Amino acid sequence: MAARFVRLGWVQEDGPRQAAQRGQVVPGPATAATPPSDKGRRHAVPWQSGITGIAYNRKKLGREIKHTSDLWRPELKGRVTLFSGLDESFSLLMQGLGTDVTQWVADDFHRMCEQVEKLVRTKHIRRFTGNDYVKDLAGGDVLACQAYSGDVIQLQADNPDIEFVVPEEGAELWAESLMIPNLAKHKRNAERLVDYYYEPEVAAELATWVNYVCPVPAARDIIASSKDEETAALAEDPLIFPDGEVRKRLAIARDITAEERLEFAKRWNSIVGL
Numbered sequence: 070m071a072a073r074f075v076r077l078g079w080v081q082e083d084g085p086r087q088a089a090q091r092g093q094v095v096p097g098p099a100t101a102a103t104p105p106s107d108k109g110r111r112h113a114v115p116w117q118s119g120i121t122g123i124a125y126n127r128k129k130l131g132r133e134i135k136h137t138s139d140l141w142r143p144e145l146k147g148r149v150t151l152f153s154g155l156d157e158s159f160s161l162l163m164q165g166l167g168t169d170v171t172q173w174v175a176d177d178f179h180r181m182c183e184q185v186e187k188l189v190r191t192k193h194i195r196r197f198t199g200n201d202y203v204k205d206l207a208g209g210d211v212l213a214c215q216a217y218s219g220d221v222i223q224l225q226a227d228n229p230d231i232e233f234v235v236p237e238e239g240a241e242l243w244a245e246s247l248m249i250p251n252l253a254k255h256k257r258n259a260e261r262l263v264d265y266y267y268e269p270e271v272a273a274e275l276a277t278w279v280n281y282v283c284p285v286p287a288a289r290d291i292i293a294s295s296k297d298e299e300t301a302a303l304a305e306d307p308l309i310f311p312d313g314e315v316r317k318r319l320a321i322a323r324d325i326t327a328e329e330r331l332e333f334a335k336r337w338n339s340i341v342g343l
């Protein structure tokens with residue numbers, strides 16, 4: 070959506086000082102995703118980033134999941150869910166087929182759809198979900214699913230058997246973005262609010278609450294210095310501060326263009342049942 074807003078001219082460009090300041094604290098796309106249409110992050114900056122990967126109950130499943138293709142193993146028939154939203158789901162599924170999602174083409178999309186259609190016909194996929202996948206996974210109705218990294222960190226507090234994996238073929242890195250509408254009359258006030266959330270102390274407090282990928286590296290040292298052991302441990306969590314091993318498997322997917330969207334959404338929605 071951020072990419073579409075920028076393309077449509079619906080958001081204002083940041084002032085030079087703000088762009089430069091945030092450029093120093095956001096260490097490139099491997100940590101905080103930005104839409105490819107917004108080079109230099111001059112229109113949109115990450116509020117929080119996250120990873121779309123796989124969550125599973127290791128104890129109930131009895132083994133590890135390392136690949137997206139592991140979701141299609143016979144013993145998981147009827148115990149797997151995927152996201153219903155096209156934008157939320159397509160990247161991980163394409164990556165599981167070996168596609169470079171930074172430059173995917175229509176054939177890659179249709180090949181992914183053919184795979185999912187077969188899995189639906191054979192009733193391998195239990196259902197397509199929104200954020201309600203959390204209830205299925207926590208309740209044990211589902212053993213493995215497409216999931217968001219921050220949700221899983223919170224689930225692990227109640228059930229340490231639930232794990233999140235960035236598949237070896239890769240996973241999608243995304244961001245919820247902060248933007249200033251093009252008709253906003255008090256741009257400087259909005260910029261001050263964005264700057265506030267980029268202060269390391271504030272970013273640290275936010276990261277410990279939401280458990281998503283933090284766009285401010287300096288927040289890590291603040292979290293690590295916490296007197297609370299559980300809070301301090303979050304500084305070493307690669308799902309909040311991705312390490313090199315995790316970062317090399319993350320990619321920001323090419324956006325679906327306006328010309329592609331009608332055709333692709335129609336096919337995907339027919340599979341999902343929307």
